[in-house]
Amino acid sequence: MVDTFSWWGIFSAIGVLTGIGITFGALLGMASVRFKGEENPLVEQIDALLPQTQCGQCGYPGCRPYAEAINQGDALNKCPPGGEATIHALADLLGREPAPLDGEASSEDTVAFIREAECIGCTKCIQACPVDAIIGAAKQMHTVIEDECTGCDLCVAPCPVDCIDMLPRAKPLNQWQPVINPSPLIASDRQPSRSEHARL
Amino acid sequence: MPDYNFPGGITPPDRKERSNQSPLRTATLPISVVLPLKQHSGSAALPVVNIGDTVRVGNLLAQRDGMVSANLHASVSGTVTHISDSTITIEADGQDQWQLLPPLDWRTAANEMLVERLDTCGLTGLGGAGFPTYIKAQVAKHHSIDTLVVNAAECEPYITADDLTLRYYANDVLEGAQLIAKLCGAEQIVVGIEDNKPQAIGALKAALPHYQQPTGITLKVIETRYPSGGERQLIKKLLNRDIPSGGLPGDIGALCHNPGTLLAALYAVRDGKPLVERIVTLTGDAINAPGNYWVRLGTPIKALLAHAGLETKHLHQVIVGGPMMGTPLTTLDAPVTKTTNCLIAATYEELPPAPSETPCIRCGACESVCPVQLLPQQLHWYARAATDDALEKLHLFDCIECDACSFVCPSHIPLVQDYRAAKQRIRLKRIETAKADHAKHRFEFRQARLAREEAEKQARRQARLAQKHQPSSNSPPSGSVTPTADLRSLRIAQTAAKAAVKKAEKVLARAAEQDPHQRHDDLETQLATAQENLKAADARLAEARAAAPKKETP
Missing domain, CATH: 1.10.15.40 (Electron transport complex subunit B, putative Fe-S cluster)
Known part of the structure; x- marks a missing residue:
């Protein structure tokens, strides 16, 4: 027993492990500085x-x-x-639990529209717009740039004459989505297929 | 016969004899035409005529909008009666008066003039995708093209439009090929044709010796196998070159054109004739006079089929395009467009509806026929589950929608239908992401602008205050003491803002260099945001500097 235990052995082991720890710590520290990746918090x-x-x-x-x-x-x-x-x-x-939406979901994509005949040119909607999608100047008629409008409704409340409407946005043809009805999984649910194709 | 081959493929019954036995005919002039503004890939054309205008055949109706778009011309002479968001309607006067452009000689005319002519004549690919031809003619600007491939394979069943085009106009098609080869700088022209068109091959062989100048033309007859008419498949078969995933034929020095397009290109240049008519195959058991017809664009399909002797009581469905890749029509009021190559009026017995689908049994038949070597089965699961990331990883966008997988599927699963829907869904998602990014950048710009205005206002007020106090006494104003530490952090902020501006400028410059034709609105907004931030930092720093010396001079 006496042969296997020695203070020298213990201290050398502690010394070696500490040395290894410091070396690798320094290496890792250097690597984290040297090879710092693109930040994406x-x-x-x-x-x-x-x-x-x-x-x-x-x-x-x-x-x-x-x-x-x-x-x-x-x-x-x-x-x-x-x-x-x-x-x-x-x-x-x-990694959190999804919760049901707080509030009412917007049913469709909308875009703001200013009824230009009624606009008094107060610039209040211009100040409210978060994406600078309304152009106009004081006492001049305002109008909405349709492509830039996000449909956020923020311009509607400040308007003193209520001349802003939220209209459904026209959907361009290239954003058309096919309607696909999933086929029934159970054979007995199936209807005899009817042709939907053209007949003169 | 080359030994190269593309993977997969099928051999469906070709049923071409129904329409290739009769001669090429000209359809009667329509009473009215409906011309969609978007008959090509890209953005719709913009109308340049008004209701009530009198037009002649070949008059410009709508101008192309942006790079990827095509002009639209009147296909009958008469009066414009209706212009909607997507179509222009002309009532024909029956006179059929033409308005042609001055003829050009392609051998002597400058390339720019020829490209401009293809552009003004509204030429698009007549094979199916409808890509504007003038852009393809300029491909040599970005890629060096060595081979022009004339895609006469026409692999899809029923369709014989290219077959008849070659039988009747082999000389003109070869001359058109020479014209396009001149534009793209190709060193050789290869005509690829399937061996089920002996008469077209005969016509080509007879014409070939006369059209070897200035570019040499070779004819390659390939075995009949669907889908050898696909661009990638044909290039693999003829030249043994593989187009990389997501790439174009131009990436490997090849350019593919349909014989109909080459013919139209020659007519546009030699005769000054805009694209107002095309050859359409009318076939199927429900019509009496099947065959190929020269049809004016915009002719209502109903009138055209009636002209070819449609038997309404036998009709089950009308398909535009071939039976594999075509679309069944839900209404016959649709017009013939630049990409309508075939109309099949099928009886119920001829093309019965597919049986109801049953669950996938993982037999793997779809994988062995896929000409692009995708995994149709995996795509099927992921498309049904809407797992879009996995679909993109499995190269969904390389799918050419040839329908071979659905054709062999023992469970009758409409695979390609799922893929199309998934592709459209992913495209829509991309558009939405781009829109959200755009809104975000505009929002950030606005925030930066407001911050800059606020800082400048503050700086002006500071300057006014300083002016007011200086003449009266040198004592520092007690309220506006700015510590030097703040000055340093402001200086750091200013340097950071300068770096951000430089970075934004660099990104914009690089993008502009790579894509000189594209607009980089978003990058410009980002640059403007950085500039606003810099101005705000400058203003704050100036303000702090204005306040600082007063503290040091007691």
């Missing part, structure tokens, strides 16, 4: 999943602040324009 990833309408319906002044709030632990279900899809994507990213 969680906030960026959350922000990328939000629909960027900047509507403020979540209670924050834009998508980015809401992304920061989610990162701080705020609920995922405050984004009506994103709807269920966004909630699920966020839940997947953050």
